[in-house]
Amino acid sequence: MRSPRREPQQPDRKPKKDRPLFSYLMKPFRKRFFTAGQLHLIERLIREQGSKHYKGYIFAFLMMGVIATTTTLSAYIMKDIIDRIFVDRSIQAMWAIGGAITTIYVAKGFATYGQQVTLSKIANNIIAECQSRIFDKMLAMDVSFYNARHSTEFLARQAFISQSAGNALNTLITALGRDILTTIGLAFAMFHQDPLLASLAILIMPLAILGVRRLGNRARKVMMTEFHGFAAILESLQETAQGIRVVKSFTLEPFMRERQLRAIQSFETAANKLSRVQSRSSPLMETLAGVAIAMVVVYGGYRVIHAGAQPGNFFAFITALLLATEPAKRVARLHVDISSSLLGVGMLYEFLDEPTPESEPANMPELKITEGRVEFSDVEFCYRAGEMVLNKLNFIAEPGQTTALVGRSGGGKTTAMSMILRFYEPTAGKIIIDGQDISAFSRRSLRSQIGYVGQDTFLFKGSVRDNIGFGRPGASDEEIVAAAKAAFAHDFIMGFERGYDSPVGEQGMQLSGGQRQRISIARAFLKDAPLILLDEATSALDTESERAVQEALKTLCAGRTTLVIAHRLTTVASAERICVIEGGRVLESGRQDELLARNGVYALLYRTQFERSLAMASADAAAE
Numbered sequence: 001m002r003s004p005r006r007e008p009q010q011p012d013r014k015p016k017k018d019r020p021l022f023s024y025l026m027k028p029f030r031k032r033f034f035t036a037g038q039l040h041l042i043e044r045l046i047r048e049q050g051s052k053h054y055k056g057y058i059f060a061f062l063m064m065g066v067i068a069t070t071t072t073l074s075a076y077i078m079k080d081i082i083d084r085i086f087v088d089r090s091i092q093a094m095w096a097i098g099g100a101i102t103t104i105y106v107a108k109g110f111a112t113y114g115q116q117v118t119l120s121k122i123a124n125n126i127i128a129e130c131q132s133r134i135f136d137k138m139l140a141m142d143v144s145f146y147n148a149r150h151s152t153e154f155l156a157r158q159a160f161i162s163q164s165a166g167n168a169l170n171t172l173i174t175a176l177g178r179d180i181l182t183t184i185g186l187a188f189a190m191f192h193q194d195p196l197l198a199s200l201a202i203l204i205m206p207l208a209i210l211g212v213r214r215l216g217n218r219a220r221k222v223m224m225t226e227f228h229g230f231a232a233i234l235e236s237l238q239e240t241a242q243g244i245r246v247v248k249s250f251t252l253e254p255f256m257r258e259r260q261l262r263a264i265q266s267f268e269t270a271a272n273k274l275s276r277v278q279s280r281s282s283p284l285m286e287t288l289a290g291v292a293i294a295m296v297v298v299y300g301g302y303r304v305i306h307a308g309a310q311p312g313n314f315f316a317f318i319t320a321l322l323l324a325t326e327p328a329k330r331v332a333r334l335h336v337d338i339s340s341s342l343l344g345v346g347m348l349y350e351f352l353d354e355p356t357p358e359s360e361p362a363n364m365p366e367l368k369i370t371e372g373r374v375e376f377s378d379v380e381f382c383y384r385a386g387e388m389v390l391n392k393l394n395f396i397a398e399p400g401q402t403t404a405l406v407g408r409s410g411g412g413k414t415t416a417m418s419m420i421l422r423f424y425e426p427t428a429g430k431i432i433i434d435g436q437d438i439s440a441f442s443r444r445s446l447r448s449q450i451g452y453v454g455q456d457t458f459l460f461k462g463s464v465r466d467n468i469g470f471g472r473p474g475a476s477d478e479e480i481v482a483a484a485k486a487a488f489a490h491d492f493i494m495g496f497e498r499g500y501d502s503p504v505g506e507q508g509m510q511l512s513g514g515q516r517q518r519i520s521i522a523r524a525f526l527k528d529a530p531l532i533l534l535d536e537a538t539s540a541l542d543t544e545s546e547r548a549v550q551e552a553l554k555t556l557c558a559g560r561t562t563l564v565i566a567h568r569l570t571t572v573a574s575a576e577r578i579c580v581i582e583g584g585r586v587l588e589s590g591r592q593d594e595l596l597a598r599n600g601v602y603a604l605l606y607r608t609q610f611e612r613s614l615a616m617a618s619a620d621a622a623a624e
Helices: 021-025 036-049 054-087 091-140 143-147 152-193 195-202 204-212 215-242 244-249 253-279 281-306 311-332 334-352 413-420 443-447 464-469 477-486 490-494 513-527 543-557 592-598 601-623
Strands: 374-384 387-397 402-406 428-433 450-453 531-535 561-565 577-582 585-590
Touching (some): 054 152, 091 334, 152 195, 152 334, 195 281, 195 311, 374 413, 387 402, 387 577, 402 413, 413 531, 413 561, 450 513, 464 513, 477 490, 577 592, 577 601, 585 592, 585 601
Parallel strands (some): 402 561, 402 577, 450 531
Antiparallel strands (some): 374 387, 374 428, 577 585
């Protein structure tokens, strides 16, 4: 039985009315100037920004039309200058032509101003929007995305990529408008004066385009090298500033100097190479322009001298040709000029198109923590394929109690705590709070009910008051002071010259480690969350401060579910439950006295730590 005949499928196309105006304007450039990938970037950029700024672009095009018209009139009027003033010696013509020239150039000046200001305003708006989109995208990425990248990559993106979008459109719009319109107008003037001479001059243009066409790809590759060199310079600068204590203490100045020098030299080499590539079109363009002008001068001069042609026509023609040289050269090298910007546009969209693991539907339900019971049920997690970090992890943190996670480094304790905050998602299993699978609720509602103090204390640039206030934006000064007192931070804060208004410096570098830790704890106090996560929260404190903060933490944790990670086992002695985690699973759990009585893994850890403390105390006593 014959199968029914199928009608040939037509390729999916956008309806004609939905295609952007600029897509039609780009038709002359297809396959001649740009690759398919570059055209896709241009059309996407135009599709996103053209509708927002079409009024400004229309105005800029009108101004470019005025510029092209006045430039063309400048060539036309040369005929009357020669014939009416220098040949006929007419005084009336002299005044009339002088007034016309003034009017032409005043109009051109205002049109140029309007075009430049309009395009600059649009470009600045596009740059600002791209910077906002890049930052919003950064906030939407998960922690693993940042773990795989150096922070300077984001600085380089903001500095380089955002500028590229505005520059690419400005270069393209200027070429489509001012340069092409001006070249067409002057070409019309040349054909009107002498079609044969104009044909000879115009024949040079395709040669120029072919000559510079391949330079764009080369410029794009060199620009990528330059970008990576710039990122390496930022990376070295940032690491030197943030790690200056390590640099000084280990006398790493020669190493850092050599490293930065290599990055600078790489950037300089790439910049010089890019300059050479972009300038390679100049000898070709100037040579071809010189040939064209020489041909016109020889032929035109012959006609004036031997054929009796009017000198005004010749001078008008040569003026139009000279005026057309610059815009024609810009059109011919458009591919080279725009390629570097398109590189940045490509990197922009590559980043914006990255999947966002933390993106959620707007109607995602909100988690409500009432009792605060936290349960890990057969939770598994891999950072990378084959590297199991959590292996069917099971434990329960009962409401209103303190549950401590202890064990050797690398056992998965910090990863488990990070998963409560949903920094990472389980490969298998569930994390349940009050009978609710946290993966089914919005991250924002979950995190807003958790007070977190990590082992890597981070303070933002600003004052002490600002950094405590981040715990609950909008909190009063009285509440901030109360939180600081509860964290035993008030006394040292008031010892500063400006008190709570004292700046903490970049990453809190103007404060000691213990001071930073207590401000971080005060921030958690202020949040007043039902669930508290403490990851080595007292690791940077001396014994006296630790004792004080432990008392404060008892007040903070009273009636709240608290999970604590601690390597110093003395800090978790009073916990209602201690879970010993190794290899991504709980080996044993219970109160400290129960675990010591079992004489298992916890007891071994406890004895090892106790013996180490005794040895250190003996060594200190002997030294004294």
